[in-house]
Amino acid sequence: MNQTSSETASTVRLRAIVAGLIPAAVYLALVDAMRYVQDDTYITLSYARNLLAGNGPVFNVGEYVEGFTSLLWMLLSTVAISISDSPAHVLQLAGSVAAIATCFFTVRITRRLLKSVGGVWRDVLSAGTGTWLAACSAFQFWSTSGMEATLFMLLVAGMVDAYQSNREGMQWVGWGALALLTRPEAMLVVGLIVGFRIVEAVQHRGGTVVLRQAGILSAVLAALEVWRWQTFGSLLPNTFSAKTTTLDVQIADGLDYAWLFIRHVMAYGAGIALAALGIARTRSRHTIELGLIAIVWGLAVVGLGGDVLRHQRFLLPVAMLLAPLMTLGLVRVLQMLDLGNTTRMAIATSVVAGLAIYAAVSERDAITKTIYLEGELVEKMRSTGLFLRDVATKEQRTLTVAASTIGALKWWSEQTVVDMLGLTDRTIAKHPVRIPEVSDDASVAWKERNYNADYVLGRRPDYIVFSTGMKPSAFAERALFAKQFYVAYYQYYYPLGSTGKLHIMYRRKPQAVIDRSPQRTIDLTSANLRSLSDYARAIQLLSSPNGRAEAESVYRRITTEGPLNFSGAWQQLSDIARDRGDFQNTYELARRAISIDPCDIRAHFSLFQYYRYVGNAAGAAMHADWVARCNPILFREVNLPVPEGAY
DSSP states (O other): OHHHHHHHHHHHHHHHHHHHHHHHHHHHHHGGGGOOOOTTHHHHHHHHHHHHTTSOSOSSTTOOOOOOSOHHHHHHHHHHHHHOSOHHHHHHHHHHHHHHHHHHHHHHHHHHHTTTSOHHHHHHHHHHHHHHHHHOHHHHHHHTSSSSHHHHHHHHHHHHHHHHHOTTSSHHHHHHHHHHTTOTTHHHHHHHHHHHHHHHHHHTTOOHHHHHHHHHHHHHHHHHHHHHHHHHSOSSOHHHHHHOOOHHHHHHHHHHHHHHHHHHTTTTTHHHHHHHHHHHHHOOHHHHHHHHHHHHHHHHHHHTTOOSSSSOGGGHHHHHHHHHHHHHHHHHHHHTSSOOHHHHHHHHHHHHHHHHHHHHHTTHHHHHHHHHHHHHHHHHHHHHHHHHHHHHHHHTSOOEEEESSOHHHHHHHOSEEEETTSTTOHHHHHSOOOOHHHHTOTTOOOSOOOOOHHHHHHTOOSEEEOTBTTBOOSHHHHHHTTOHHHHHHEEEEOOOGGGTTSOOEEEEOOHHHHHHSOOOOOOOOHHHHHHHHHHHHHHHHHTSTTOHHHHHHHHHHHHHHSOTTOOHHHHHHHHHHHHTTOHHHHHHHHHHHHHHOTTOHHHHHHHHHHHHHHTOHHHHHHHHHHHHHHOHHHHHHTTOOOOTTOO
């Protein structure tokens, strides 16, 4: 009898191991196509690099702002930098390992809930639940991003598993302590579990162990908050302030975010319905507590506005918690039917497999597009960062660069980067100055609504880099156009040819150029500002197949309704005329742009080309001189000598 029991126990353990390995195999089979590095990864790496260099946990030296979202991941990033020349790839590997471990714990939690399902079907359904998570394209996407998403999921899964295994033990407390050091949301789930323990202690008139558990977690949280306050002067990461806005906007954004999760991950709510049935038909302590955590967590995400980044990062832990309940609900529904046990389990297995396939393909095309766009952005920001680092080396000074996408740009440039969205800047995050004509523009899709254009320009950045090149797309980018200082003192800085991977930038005009071309100061009216909002829309129209005529109409309206000292619309009209072969209008419109802003470099370049075309050497030389002074990169592309001192 003892031998039989031993063999049975061994068989059970073997099946449990196999159940855990199946999701890992599925994940590894699918994840390769999802490998990419999120730009925000380089924000954390920049903090880690400064910490290693002895500058403290800062983005810019001397600026103590908590612009990273995970202390533990930032500390792991220092290890990645120390052991590899490609630390982002080390973080990708760590994220994948955490993803596999998360699937393993999901299988364990599911097995515990399916105690009433005997034999091999328990293992099959548990493996199916873990496979559902492993196959989810959003889960794979975030696991390879270089960010902390799957590490946090692992710590939450480990905490829930340990808590359900032994509520009286300290293992779940250890998992919870690490979770508190990883993301602020851990305060919610840890707080709920401690609350469950307190209620339990009151019901059973005991509490010594509960007090010890709560005391340890409270001490960890208190130590973290004391460190935050002493280091950064705040109790929450600066990113929280940067991303929050009015409650109505947050809830609207949060509901949109939740709907995408319900649609793509939860199969239009089918998964949530099954999880609800699992709770209702079982009503055990484990199912009720899991359900409460998932509900409260989901509501919190909605209330805080979701995430500015795509593809359900903040709700994936909720999916992980719902997964075991979803499978349990499916089993309970089938148990209500007059079917044989084998038939029931076969149907359950098929449904779980179907849900896994849906989670794998529902959002995959959109994620593939995001990966491509993110890769293009990171590569352009890398090239631009390297260029700026070379400029700083030649000038033997540290540049100040304002940007709306800051990760790769900061990592590769190693310059002072002012985050126009406020993620790493306390002033913008906590003291935004909104401009109604900008903030009320419903065409702007960006969720980061905090900005302070006066502060950004007050930093006197040497260069300003927009996320979409020349087009101001974010609220913070468009707000600059509403400022006289920006219109007067910043010029379009345009790369060509071999420098095409550079991001288009705006550059502060050299003092010699400003002295040569003094600007007119005017007051910008509300009508002027509203007109400028159309500038970005017209640029977008130019890139559409049939939008050129409408774009031309918008630019003409800006020339009459926009600021009198804004040359951009005239210059764009000149380019449109050139593209259709109307060289006389090209000349006239470019001249009009230069009469407004003598440093409109694109207009100078158009006139340079025009004069070369008509054989006017003197005219070509004059405009070439302006090109050299304002944009020597562009000047080099036409193979003319660059005056000494230009760069």
